[in-house]
Amino acid sequence: MLDQPISQASQSYEGLPVLVVKGEIDLAVAPSLRQGLTELLDAGHSSIVVDLIEASFLDSIALGVLVGALEQCRAAGGDLHLLVTEPRILRVLEITGLLTTFSVHGSRDELSSQDTRDAPADRLREVSPQ
């Protein structure tokens, strides 16, 4: 049986909830991704970690879901952190001009070395692709 592509870690990391996303994240998986993020936002979390370390593919639909969640997080004074190491996904972020818009980290250790509680003031703006 295949692993579920979206799973919420039972424990948070550095106080932030973690949504783990695996495999190919396309328009078939995007609704589950959106649901997972919406549940966390509705629960009052303004900062969320999306772990894409084991994701291998990300299309514009999935990216649109992440952008929507990022806007909501920042509107609430928080941030959406992406853990990404897959070059293909980094390239998608770069092509769409979103690599510097998202808070992108290469590992959880890298994430923990930064202040993850509040979004930088200059990022508290409406998010849109360049």
Next chain:
Amino acid sequence: MMEPVGEAVREEAAERIEISFPALPDLVVLARFAAATVAARAGFDIEEIEDLRLAVDELFVSLGPMAIDGCMRMVLERSDDTVSIVGSFEGFAPRGFRTEEKGQDETWEKAAELSELLLDSLVDEHGRETRDGPPTAWLRKRRTLAK
């Protein structure tokens, strides 16, 4: 950019494959698989194949929400160094796909802009055709060494 894949390409095609399948999101993987297979047969390297896999996904995203009972149709043509793909939905119904889901419309609006950026970067040419029949999107990608 709006010019569809023409007869000139078709005449040169060494291989032409047509597939259709129900317009279900979890079947888009079939489109990616078909594109990758044809790209490999055209001698694309792994990076180019991965570009085409993403591009064909974006091709169908660019057509908008799918009709619930619709069908995805895909024509792949391979010449010596070029892969051309035409995608369309039969039974296309704008806003007809799971619009009851919260956030669906906003997601598609964001994705359309992102999809255009990705297609611009991933393939040599792409476009949409909406004149006769259901909306159709097409792309063309040449092997790097052939450029």
